[in-house]
Amino acid sequence: MLGILGLLVAIVLLVYLAYKGVSAIPASLICSLVVILTNGMPLWEGFSQFYIGGFSYFAGTYFLVFITSALFARAMDDSGSAQTIAYKFLDWFGAKRAILVLVLTTAVLTYGGVSLFVVVFATYPIAIVLFKEANLPKRILPGILAFGAATFTMTALPASPQLTNVIPSQVLGTSLTAAPLLGIFASILMFIGGYWYFVRLEKKMREQGIGFEPGPNDDMSKYENVDKSKLPGAFVSFLPMVLILAAIIFIKGIFQPLELVVYAMLSATVLVFIFNWSRMTNKLNTINQGLKDGIAIVSVAVIIGFGFVVQNAPAFQSFVNFALGLKMHPYFSAVVATEIVAGITGSSSGGLTIFLKALGQQYVDLGADPAVLHRLTAIAAGGLDTLPHAGGIFILMGVAGQSHKESYGPIFWTTVAIPILVAFICTFVAIALY
Template sequence: MGFLGILLGLGLLVLFAYRGWSVLLLAPIAALIAAFFSGEPLLANWTQTFMVGAAGFIGQFFPLFLLGALFGKVMEDSGSVSAIADFMTAKLGAQRAILAVVLAGAIVTYGGVSLFVALFVLAPMAEALFRGADIPRRLMPAAIALGTFTFTMMALPGTPAIQNAIPMPFFGTTLFAAPGLGIIASAIMLGFGLWWLARAEAGARLRKEGFSGDTMLPKHRLADPALRERAATAREFDPAEIERGHLSLDLPPVILAGLPLMLVIVVNLTLSVVVLPRINFDFLTEERWGETSFAAVSGVWSVAVALIVAIVATILMNRSRLPRLRDTLDAGANASVLPIFSVASLVGFGAVIAALPSFTLVRDWVLSIGGGPLVSLAVATNILAALTGSASGGLTIALDALGATYLSRALELNIDRELLHRVAVMSAGTLDSLPHSGAVVTLLSVCGATPKESYRDIIMVAIVGALLALAVVILLGSIVGSF
């Protein structure tokens, strides 16, 4: 009965979340259903297990959600994201429309701009380029997804995406874990995706299929409650806050626009490799600091400081372009609240499930998967990310429940913890792009496309290419280790 309760609770969570119900409501209900079928105390599971798990996630990662959303909003309102998009448009032009969209998306998201902020700039850019090049609109979502959903989220070393940050306290790693493997994986995803899109474009030209359709949906449609609830579990920015603040029409020079993105990477790398390791943080073992370790917090600290530096630099360089700075900062701060609580609710649900006696069946099955801990971790994270439609939610649930076990087994087998980190992040970023994913739903909406028209190409660039890269990383890591 306990295992049936787990399946029922998870099934209800997935079903109603797909229909746009709030995860804040669904997650505790689903957790209590699972606890009820296991004969466990309901109120204790809610307040002592669910809430403790959710609060733990918020305590660890709210600084990154807050700062990431603030940075994205400041970059958007200052016109910096638009300046970078315009620069790529001018340099590559309609003759290389797909490449321009992919690279523009990659640059801004690798620099720390939230996906949803990037979407609202990239979609108009893509529409103009695709219309000029007479490329079908249906390929727009896949081109944007390739530059924003894939290698810059989960493979490029140093990417400040929240998914890349989540394994750090579990494995004692940094955002730059397994850099060589990350670069190889990125090259595979980018190369495969561009090949597929070029093939699709060539096929469309042979069929004389060109650009068609009305202009894109207006921004205010993205505050639709059902769409907003789905999107909230996908990334760290509430799309309802996009239209708030004040968007500058005076765009900064592209060098100034790109400088904050560079600062995020450079400051993070400097702190992670040079500065923080030379400071004595032995005091962290004291009870007043949570009896933690430097390895468990250093990664989050590095990213947080890097984002603060980038936010301050963006404001100072664009003060005249941010006449309503308080509104911009308020919108950015508010944009972080719903996502952090939505993902935390998924984590609370996972904490309840992991604490149930019947979860041992699930754990034993996952750990018995052949291929060792890397394959087992990949399968478990893929499944959870697919079911929840959230890379961050699925990844945290997997690591909360089994992270310590995977680390212990990996160390016994002399598997580098950095390899575990990279496999975990890449596994979370593959099947999270199924049709019920908030990121996919939002992407299709801003592009004015339908799943029937565009989803096959999204599958190829965001799932097939990512799975191929994941398989290569696991194979190389198993043979030569982490590098």
């Protein structure tokens, strides 16, 4: 009982500390200590094996992705390419549609196979110009990025290459287009619900006179009194981003996924330098600052370390057993169980893997349609995975220069509340039609 209470207290404490502005490193260490002590785990082993093991796994796996993505983003910003793209979007769609433009941009990138972490770095320089010109408050930026990148394109749209859609395919033997009509239906509901929320929120903030204010890390001097005639052309500005998307879509069979992302980011960065050689007057500073920006991976890695401590705590299995033992319709129990485990781990892929490897085949043996089970569990995994203690939330806040207290509200409504509601609506539909 003490162990279970310890897990709950640790997760709540992590959320509380994040809201109070405590950085990820001390917060994750304190909360890991709570889990270790209340679960009777050896202190040294808990930190050296589980916490550092989780940290090392994530940092070691994604370090090159982070630094190359951050370098690309810095090059796009310093060259003026990001500004050109933002102004072109404003010319095409108008400042009134800035939110829609950003949502669709992140959605296209993630549906093309670009990971959330890469999307955050790649789109931030564009987003800052859009927000400045449209006079939108930065506090809603993390929510818009999360909504576009971590909801319908990650879990519901058929053929999505994101890990949340790949895991059920690997475990259940289904295709990435499993239950396409159900997936499209869920995507439409998520998009309408999330976009409607942001339209209402924008209107409310404008009525309150809340507008754009730069963050502590935003160098706004480069965005003041811009002579658009001196910015790079639209073709050379869009081409590096198109290259990334095209490489991930069309060359994915040649390289390993992470290897491909790194090569694509480096190639795109080289293109930015070639196209803007004369404009980039301090190239060494761009490289130094870009690689330095990639150190943001530490904030995510320490939260993953906390997650590893949680998953290795004896009490964690009690939560898993409870979730897996729910007595209700198979589709409902699958959705609820996946939500619970994804929420505890702070990871959609973690929740899916644990649930499907434990009981996926048993559900199929009971008569569940593998394709429907695939789609429902993928959608469910994208609900509680973005609670405040999730690693991805920390990277969003870090890049945008915002705090949980300022910016988590929109993330909750568009990536937690609405996806959960959609998951249950789709479950009713699946029971009725399949």
